[in-house]
Amino acid sequence: MDIGITDVKKSNEFLRSLWAEMAKEFGKCAWHYTPYKNKQTKIITFGFMDIGVSVLIAGVTYKNNGSIIKLFFEYSDVSYGYGYIEGQEDKLTKESELGQRLIRVVRKARRGMEKYNDYCALPAIKSLLPLSNYEGNNFKTEYVGENKTRIYFPVSAYDENQVEGKITQKTNQVMDFLSVETNAPFWNTSNTSKENKEKTVLTEDVYQEPDFIDGLSVKEGYLTISEEAKDFLSYLIESNGENEDLQTFLNACYHFHTARKYDAQIHDYQGYIDHPSEDGSGVEIEIYTKNQDLKTALVTGGSQTEIATTLYMSALEVVTLIGFQSEKCKVCNQDKYGIASRVRNLVNKHLNSHIAKQLNDYYDKRSRYLHRGYMLTNNAPTGSSIPLLDIDGENGCDFPVRVSLINLREYTSYILRAFYKEYFLNKENIEK
Incomplete structure (x- = not known):
């Protein structure tokens, strides 16, 4: 069947519509998804499509990557085995009853x-x-108990199968952004009817402190966001992926949030309560578990520092791609402004030159960790620090705290918050 779509976004839009119509027409559209691309014949085979009345091989022919010139369906023959129906002809014809139904579905x-x-x-x-x-233009958050929040927002899709995926994707994007906005980690969860009955009613919006950077963004025991964040959430929820800059920023948020979860296993898993003795002679320290979602901290050890540092720095790298136009050097044909330079300029713009220099040093340490195995955690074989030399150290010494993870977290989230407020809440950039 001729299709003639040359753009990958339109091609995928057509396929989403097609699989929904298939399920509607035949009652099911289940996949044994085994994609294969033949570059010589320019054919992509998706795999086996079970529509109840038969199992078909489905695929497309293309001219350029992402295009759909023709769409084809074939019977599964003996050589494939899967879904073969005894006595079934190997070739599916347009004139057959099934062929006519498929044509109507495609139209x-x-x-x-x-x-x-x-x-x-x-x-x-x-x-x-x-x-x-x-509550924004198209969303609402509602606290329902036990640190849980229900989010209401509209979603459009071709069928229930596809809307489930969209809800999951959008919820993850919201959590990634909220992590950047509040400095806190978030998780998917469920709520019960009991929690719904006990939900807390907050009479008015409570907003984040201006220029927030340290710790968590908290007021009156609740995590808070800025007024700009409420506008951005409305924009994020409304978006269908058409703005590539927004997707790049959300990728940076994803890096940050993933780092924050590793970071939380170091700094948020346990809490400490002081119990002074009655005679005032000493203090007993009680250690308690803050959150069972962080229990993996017990088995993964200090390696979270390396992973979190890498991802925090990656979040800054990713956001520098937005609006960046590569300019080649005429002599060596390399980009004039490398990643380290772009990160340094970004930090200098939104914080200051001192922190830009510090993060540039972190960037170098991260590169040595990734490419030379240089550790970011303290592995000194002593109970307390002693002066030692290090030829790679900035001050010539082996210093136990090579990267301050909390500072890196706070610098990174502050820069990402400053970036979205300046870039995405500008009407001209939103309409791109």
Whole structure:
């Protein structure tokens, strides 16, 4: 069947519409997904499609990558084995009853492109502290107990199968952004009817302190966001992936949030309570578990520092790709401004030259960790620090704290917050 779509976004839009129409027509559209690309014949085979009445091989022919010139369906023959029906002809014809049904489905899919069904998403998330309630143009957050928050937002998709994936994707993006906004880690969770009955009503929006940087963004026991973040969340939820700069920024948020979860296993797993003795002669320190979601800290040890440092620095690298136009040197044909330079300029712009120099040193340490095995954690064989030399050390010495993870976290999130407020809340960039 001729299709003639040359753009990868439109091609995928057509395929989403097609698989939804297949499920509607035949009652099911299940996949044994085994994609294969033949570059010589320019054919992509998706695998085996079970539509109840038969199992078909489905695929496309293409001219350039991402295009769909023709769409084809074939019977699974004996050589494939899977789904073969005894006595079934190997070739599926357009004139057959099944062939005619498939043609009608393809036509419906073409006409139905971008004609979505509307759904309401109600995912629940949790964090170390409860998130305060907020309501934007197209979303609402509601605290429902035990540090859990339900988020309401609209979602459009072709069918229930695809909307489930969209809700998961959008919820993860929201959590990644909230982590950058609050400095806290978030997790997917579920809520019960009991929690719904005990939900807390907050009468007005409570916003983040201006120029927040240290610790968690907390007021009155709740995690808080800025007014700009509320606008950005509305923009994020409304977006369908058409703005590549937004997707790049969300990738940076994902790096940050992943780092924050590793970081939390070091700094947020356990808490400490002082119990002074009655006679005032001493203090007993009680260690307690703050959050069971961080229990992997017990078995993974100090390696979280290396992983978190790498990801925090990567978040800054990723965001420097936004608006960057590569300029080649005429002599060596290399980019004039490398990644380290771009990160340094970004930090200098939103913080200061001293921190830019410090993070540039972190960047060098991270590169030595990745490429030379240089450790970022203290492995000195002594109970307390003693002066030692290090030829790679900035001051010529082996210093036990090579990267301050908490400082790196706070610098990174502050820069990402400053970046989105300046770049994405500008109408001109939003409309790109």
